[in-house]
Amino acid sequence: xxxxxxxxxxxxxxxxxxxxxxxxxxxxxxxxxxxxxxxxxxxxxxxxxxxxxxxxxxxxxxxxxxxxxxxxxxxxxxxxxxxxxxxxxxxxxxxxxxxxxxxxxxxxxxxxxxxxxxxxxxxxxxxxxxxxxxxxxxxxxxxxxxxxxxxxxxxxxxxxxxxxxxxxxxxxxxxxxxxxxxxxxxxxxxxxxxxxxxxxxxxxxxxxxxxxxxxxxxxxxxxxxxxxxxxxxxxxxxxxxxxxxxxxxxxxxxxxxxxxxxxxxxxxxxxxxxxxxxxxxxxxxxxxxxxxxxxxxxxxxxxxxxxxxxxxxxxxxxxxxxxxxxxxxxxxxxxxxxxxxxxxxxxxxxxxxxxxxxxxxxxxxxxxxxxxxxxxxxxxxxxxxxxxxxxxxxxxx
Ligand SMILES: C[S@@+](CC[C@H](N)C(=O)[O-])C[C@H]1O[C@@H](n2cnc3c(N)ncnc32)[C@H](O)[C@@H]1O
Numbered sequence: 001x002x003x004x005x006x007x008x009x010x011x012x013x014x015x016x017x018x019x020x021x022x023x024x025x026x027x028x029x030x031x032x033x034x035x036x037x038x039x040x041x042x043x044x045x046x047x048x049x050x051x052x053x054x055x056x057x058x059x060x061x062x063x064x065x066x067x068x069x070x071x072x073x074x075x076x077x078x079x080x081x082x083x084x085x086x087x088x089x090x091x092x093x094x095x096x097x098x099x100x101x102x103x104x105x106x107x108x109x110x111x112x113x114x115x116x117x118x119x120x121x122x123x124x125x126x127x128x129x130x131x132x133x134x135x136x137x138x139x140x141x142x143x144x145x146x147x148x149x150x151x152x153x154x155x156x157x158x159x160x161x162x163x164x165x166x167x168x169x170x171x172x173x174x175x176x177x178x179x180x181x182x183x184x185x186x187x188x189x190x191x192x193x194x195x196x197x198x199x200x201x202x203x204x205x206x207x208x209x210x211x212x213x214x215x216x217x218x219x220x221x222x223x224x225x226x227x228x229x230x231x232x233x234x235x236x237x238x239x240x241x242x243x244x245x246x247x248x249x250x251x252x253x254x255x256x257x258x259x260x261x262x263x264x265x266x267x268x269x270x271x272x273x274x275x276x277x278x279x280x281x282x283x284x285x286x287x288x289x290x291x292x293x294x295x296x297x298x299x300x301x302x303x304x305x306x307x308x309x310x311x312x313x314x315x316x317x318x319x320x321x322x323x324x325x326x327x328x329x330x331x332x333x334x335x336x337x338x339x340x341x342x343x344x345x346x347x348x349x350x351x352x353x354x355x356x357x358x359x360x361x362x363x364x365x366x367x368x369x370x371x372x373x374x375x376x377x378x379x380x381x382x383x384x385x386x387x388x389x390x391x392x393x394x395x396x397x
Contacts, residue, residue: 008023008027017370018369018370021326021370025327048136049095050099051131051132052132053092053096053099053101054096054101054119054132055128055129055132056092057092057096057101057119058119058125058128060082060084061082062078062081062082063101063112063116063117063119063120064120065078065082066102066110066111066112066116067116067117067119068120071111072105072106072109072110073110073111073112074108074109074110075089075090075093075108075110076108078093078110093110096110097110100113100115101115101116101119102115102116122192123189123192123193126185126188126189126191126192126193127189127192127193129185129189130185130186130188130189133181133185134172134179134185134186135335135339137162137165137166138160138161138162138165138166138335138338138339139161139335139338141161141162141164141165141338142161142338145160145161145164145338146161153337153341153343154292154338154341155292155293155294155341156292156341157171157291157292157341159341160337160338160339160340161338161339162338162339171340172339172340173250173252174250177251177252183252187226187227187253190226190227190286191226191227191229194368194371196229196233198367198371198373199233199367200316200365201233201234201237202367203365203366203367203374203375204314204365204375204377206237206281207238207241209280209281210241210243210280210281212242213241213243213280214242214243215243216243217244217278217279218244218245218246218279218280219241219243219279219280219281220234220243220244220246220279220280221246221248221276221279221281221282221283222246222248222283222284222285223248223268223270223274223282223283223284223287223303224248224249224270224284224286224287225247225248225253225283225285226253227253227256228247228257228260228263228265230283230285231245231246231258231260231263232258235262239262244264244276245264246263246264246276246279247264247265247266248266248270248276250267250269251267254266254267270287270299270302271295271299271302272302273302273305273306274303274305277308278307278308278311279306279307279311280311280312281311281312281314282303282307282312283316284299284303284313284314284315284316285316285317286316286317288300288315288342288353289317289342289344289345290336290339290340290342291340291342292340292341296342296353300353300354300357300359304357304380307380309380312378313359313377313378313379314375314376314377315350315376315378316375317344317350317373317374318332318344318345318371318372318373318374319345319346319350319372319373319374320333320344320345320346320349321346321372322346322348328371329344329371329372347376350364350376354376354378358381359378359379359380359381360378360380360381361376362377362378363376363377364376364377365377
């Protein structure tokens with residue numbers, strides 16, 4: 001066994017990120033293939049408890065504390081640090097070590113491991129708190145919701161497992177206005193969930209497409225851009241490009257928007273007419289996967305209505321492979337279903353969505369093969385579809 005572990009570790013060291021992920025998937029599947037019925041039962045039965053105790057760890061700042069310590073931490077030290085009761089802290093540490101979040105090195109002595117250090121990072125905390133705080137409630141409701149709906153794919157965004165869970169008629173994004181703590185987790189998660197270097201800017205030829213614009217023309221509009229990380233990255237990478245850079249989102253996000261020099265922060269609801277006409281690039285990242293098909297069509301129509309003949313609509317989303325979708329992506333797909341009656345799409349499904357909106361998918365570029373994230377370049381049809389902006393604007397060709 002030790003020999004096999006050494007070989008696998010060596011293999012990981014020589015693999016790239018995708019290879020490392022594939023090895024992990026294989027090892028998980030190998031472990032599952034050895035499970036007894038009791039193992040399988042217990043693995044699923046206690047999943048909720050794993051997240052709950054990790055959340056308690058965040059509340060106590062336990063992972064940050066342990067990750068910053070170069071030596072083992074005793075139950076007494078953790079008790080002093082957290083201000084909890086010794087017996088309780090001891091039981092929590094024992095459980096966290098049993099699920100691999102920390103290592104137990106001897107009786108009552110615990111050491112940070114790689115998972116502890118991962119949990120000490122802002123991205124893990126924001127994501128897990130978002131899923132634990134906002135999303136897990138809708139997972140809990142999903143079985144009864146689907147049973148009541150006769151196991152049909154939800155299509156009504158006003159009646160989803162989210163609404164059933166939180167007993168609200170509001171859409172999740174409007175509901176966040178009344179949930180500042182959960183909204184902060186969500187915004188932080190959106191801001192930290194992907195590495196800045198994994199972005200559409202890595203693969204899209206911006207300079208080929210968007211130079212020599214009229215300075216008053218909108219160069220880049222990030223529609224539903226959250227608190228403005230994409231705008232900041234765009235400005236950072238292309239400070240010399242002429243044209244306006246505009247962030248649009250709902251009031252709760254714009255209220256928290258980054259004060260990036262040269263970026264205009266604007267409240268805009270994607271279901272209202274788009275106020276920025278004839279922009280060179282309209283960018284939407286992780287927006288359409290939050291809406292059912294009929295709403296996606298409405299959003300696309302609102303942008304199409306103001307596109308100039310040379311405007312580019314960049315839809316930045318996961319582009320699912322036809323087979324072999326990984327567990328995280330399949331989970332995100334069902335999360336979209338349970339919150340928004342929405343879905344993730346394959347390239348063929350994206351093409352159909354653009355076709356139905358009267359837009360042409362010109363090219364799809366994957367920028368992160370690990371997560372299937374990519375940018376879909378859609379344009380007005382070269383022939384046939386007339387721009388409604390057309391020659392009204394001085395800059396339109
Ligand atoms: C999944 S987040 C993506 C945020 C950002 N584009 C990113 O990739 O980090 C979806 C965003 O859509 C915004 N949003 C939801 N409904 C909207 C609406 N009706 N109009 C404008 N923005 C909306 C949310 O506030 C949120 O910032």
